[in-house]
Amino acid sequence: xxxxxxxxxxxxxxxxxxxxxxxxxxxxxxxxxxxxxxxxxxxxxxxxxxxxxxxxxxxxxxxxxxxxxxxxxxxxxxxxxxxxxxxxxxxxxxxxxxxxxxxxxxxxxxxxxxxxxxxxxxxxxxxxxxxxxxxxxxxxxxxxxxxxxxxxxxxxxxxxxxxxxxxxxxxxxxxxxxxxxxxxxxxxxxxxxxxxxxxxxxxxxxxxxxxxxxxxxxxxxxxxxxxxxxxxxxxxxxxxxxxxxxxxxxxxxxxxxxxxxxxxxxxxxxxxxxxxxxxxxxxxxxxxxxxxxxxxxxxxxxxxxxxxxxxxxxxxxxxxxxxxxxxxxxxxxxxxxxxxxxxxxxxxxxxxxxxxxxxxxxxxxxxxxxxxxxxxxxxxxxxxxxxxxxxxxxxxxxxxxxxxxxxxxxxxxxxxxxxxxxxxxxxxxxxxxxxxxxxxxxxxxxxxxxxxxxxxxxxxxxxxxxxxxxxxxxxxxxxxxxxxxxxxxxxxxxxxxxxxxxxxxxxxxxxxxxxxxxxxxxxxxxxxxxxxxxxxxxxxxxxxxxxxxxxxxxxxxxxxxxxxxxxxxxxxxxxxxxxxxxxxxxxxxxxxxxxxxxxxxxxxxxxxxxxxxxxxxxxxxxxxxxxxxxx
Amino acid sequence: xxxxxxxxxxxxxxxxxxxxxxxxxxxxxxxxxxxxxxxxxxxxxxxxxxxxxxxxxxxxxxxxxxxxxxxxxxxxxxxxxxxxxxxxxxxxxxxxxxxxxxxxxxxxxxxxxxxxxxxxxxxxxxxxx
Numbered sequence: 001x002x003x004x005x006x007x008x009x010x011x012x013x014x015x016x017x018x019x020x021x022x023x024x025x026x027x028x029x030x031x032x033x034x035x036x037x038x039x040x041x042x043x044x045x046x047x048x049x050x051x052x053x054x055x056x057x058x059x060x061x062x063x064x065x066x067x068x069x070x071x072x073x074x075x076x077x078x079x080x081x082x083x084x085x086x087x088x089x090x091x092x093x094x095x096x097x098x099x100x101x102x103x104x105x106x107x108x109x110x111x112x113x114x115x116x117x118x119x120x121x122x123x124x125x126x127x128x129x130x131x132x133x134x135x136x137x138x139x140x141x142x143x144x145x146x147x148x149x150x151x152x153x154x155x156x157x158x159x160x161x162x163x164x165x166x167x168x169x170x171x172x173x174x175x176x177x178x179x180x181x182x183x184x185x186x187x188x189x190x191x192x193x194x195x196x197x198x199x200x201x202x203x204x205x206x207x208x209x210x211x212x213x214x215x216x217x218x219x220x221x222x223x224x225x226x227x228x229x230x231x232x233x234x235x236x237x238x239x240x241x242x243x244x245x246x247x248x249x250x251x252x253x254x255x256x257x258x259x260x261x262x263x264x265x266x267x268x269x270x271x272x273x274x275x276x277x278x279x280x281x282x283x284x285x286x287x288x289x290x291x292x293x294x295x296x297x298x299x300x301x302x303x304x305x306x307x308x309x310x311x312x313x314x315x316x317x318x319x320x321x322x323x324x325x326x327x328x329x330x331x332x333x334x335x336x337x338x339x340x341x342x343x344x345x346x347x348x349x350x351x352x353x354x355x356x357x358x359x360x361x362x363x364x365x366x367x368x369x370x371x372x373x374x375x376x377x378x379x380x381x382x383x384x385x386x387x388x389x390x391x392x393x394x395x396x397x398x399x400x401x402x403x404x405x406x407x408x409x410x411x412x413x414x415x416x417x418x419x420x421x422x423x424x425x426x427x428x429x430x431x432x433x434x435x436x437x438x439x440x441x442x443x444x445x446x447x448x449x450x451x452x453x454x455x456x457x458x459x460x461x462x463x464x465x466x467x468x469x470x471x472x473x474x475x476x477x478x479x480x481x482x483x484x485x486x487x488x489x490x491x492x493x494x495x496x497x498x499x500x501x502x503x504x505x506x507x508x509x510x511x512x513x514x515x516x517x518x519x520x521x522x523x524x525x526x527x528x529x530x531x532x533x534x535x536x537x538x539x540x541x542x543x544x545x546x547x548x549x550x551x552x553x554x555x556x557x558x559x560x561x562x563x564x565x566x567x568x569x570x571x572x573x574x575x576x577x578x579x580x581x582x583x584x585x586x587x588x589x590x591x592x593x594x595x596x597x598x599x600x601x602x603x604x605x606x607x608x609x610x611x612x613x614x615x616x617x618x619x620x621x622x623x624x625x626x627x628x629x630x631x
Numbered sequence: 632x633x634x635x636x637x638x639x640x641x642x643x644x645x646x647x648x649x650x651x652x653x654x655x656x657x658x659x660x661x662x663x664x665x666x667x668x669x670x671x672x673x674x675x676x677x678x679x680x681x682x683x684x685x686x687x688x689x690x691x692x693x694x695x696x697x698x699x700x701x702x703x704x705x706x707x708x709x710x711x712x713x714x715x716x717x718x719x720x721x722x723x724x725x726x727x728x729x730x731x732x733x734x735x736x737x738x739x740x741x742x743x744x745x746x747x748x749x750x751x752x753x754x755x756x757x758x759x760x
Contacts, residue, residue, distance in 0.1 A: 012656075012657075012746050013653065013743075013746075015656075016649055016652060016653055016656075019648070019649040019652060020649055022649075023647060023648065023649045057646070057692070057694060060692050060721065061646060061647045061650075063721055064647060064650060064721040064742050065647055065649050065650055067721065067722065067742055067743040068649075068650065068653060068742055068743045068744075070743070159677045159680050159681055160680075160681060161681045161682070164677075164681055169674075169677060170673045170674060170676075170677045171671075171673075171674060174673070174695075186673060186695060186696075187696070187700075188673065188676040188696075188704050190707075190708055194708065194709050194710050195680075196676060196677075196679065196680035196708070198673065198676075198677075
């Protein structure tokens, strides 16, 4: 900082912009979470005090740091949100429906204002929302309160540098106490010789021995006289976060280094194998054991790095509930959102790229899938439409479902639209997979009004591409009048994957294992030709074959046997024909950024340790290739 | 090094880590200063108990113990009552200025703050205390 020039203040604070955005993100997450809980209390006579305190503090902090970076719109908006919260907290205003709406709208706008600054876009006006917040009706809340009977303890903690070094400090002590009961007081006190201590008052039902066990850490617990007390309003105590914020780029760098280590280890392994022939076993074996030890440690290291990258998917689910509420209000629909599996973890990189596709699917479900109240009631359905978002892990993949109980997709309408757009949907009944392909075809999915009537369709091509680019897969299940479910399947993380190494005409390729359903050996004599397509019998049906050698325009020897990898879903599975399967191993995925090296069917490259580059196959692209052209 | 001026420890108390970094960076121009941080009022008082503190930069609106209570506590404690306190709080609570000064704060600044002004004030308080 140039101290002689006070006008540099703005520049001075600009160096904190990354911290500012990160802290804003953290608070917005906390705020959205609190709003979800607050919504349940709309109309209630008394609102959970600690919820209001937390919200208040987040707005207060956002106001403070926004002012520092000179983002006046965010500072003012946060100020008005904070003021409204203050009125709620002081009880001069009860939480009403319009008040909550204004709060929700204010938070969305605050996020937009911050993002506009982040992306150098014009800052939206805040006037309208501020007016709404100020106009939120002033209703005098009724009085209420519940009482329960518990035991009350006084706990004294004297901090010392020694205890602090053992991580026993006012925060960890408080966190432990909060686990076993409800803290109703936490204050510093001064003892005889001027020594500082902290006095906590805890109401809890736990046994005396639990509290006495705390004494090992210098805590003194004492039961207070009137063991039966009325539960007082708890003092809100939020343990400060121990979370460290790390830029995703730095984690990518860490992951890259781990990847390099994996490759070096593989190289070491190969060299050891060669050494085995010329080294006495007594000398070779310890080397081999060390190498295996490194392999195990590398696996642990890799898993730890991946864990650092993982975030809970619940955060974006919560964002979706806001989108749904806004859309529902605009369209006059009633919608209940059900979330489950929000604690499921997914790579931060994937989460960010999943936002838009998920948002699209949720919007479509609300706008086109779920009906208005009158239409639902006419069909004997419950007035409130149900939208459920769920997540779960299955092996190395995460499965996300977006389900509605709306009108379902009209196959006949989709068929008509497809024909009108020059597509050939065939004359048979369109099954779910074919339906998804149709509504995701660029011609159909980008059209607007007419396709809306068909129940789905805006931007589905973008959604499908985005998910497949991430190595994921989307499927659809829809029943007329009963609803639609989209199932997204994604890898938990990118960068390092299990793969099958296959050989075709002496060339090696890596096939990501998560996309392979089954592997088997086939006699060359058992293949047949059908309408220019090579097929083999498979599970009572036929499986179209895709010769990898043909895809990459190589010759292939017609051996007696070859191997088939089954890729894709049951209904549109394809058999990938390769000469041999060499091994199964971990590979480090590197994107091919050179446009000359980018070709259809190739997802990236990897090194297997012998310093030769092996191409990684793009299973989704290969499957599409097989569906569109005969092989 | 007998002629080297003593290093002063400044305790920066604010629940926002970004704000703490801004304050600490602003104080970086004072060469004889090191800093420690606390994210809440209780944490601040614990810092006092386990390390020497020469000056506090204190936010008011914080979780679990308001800055005003921290001032109260510090001013009533025989060992800490002379520690200079600079209150650094978000604009908009003008009534708290007189309260904080009456409770014993040495200076009262509002956010957004001028980094140079903060450093000057802290520097002069350290010189006179």
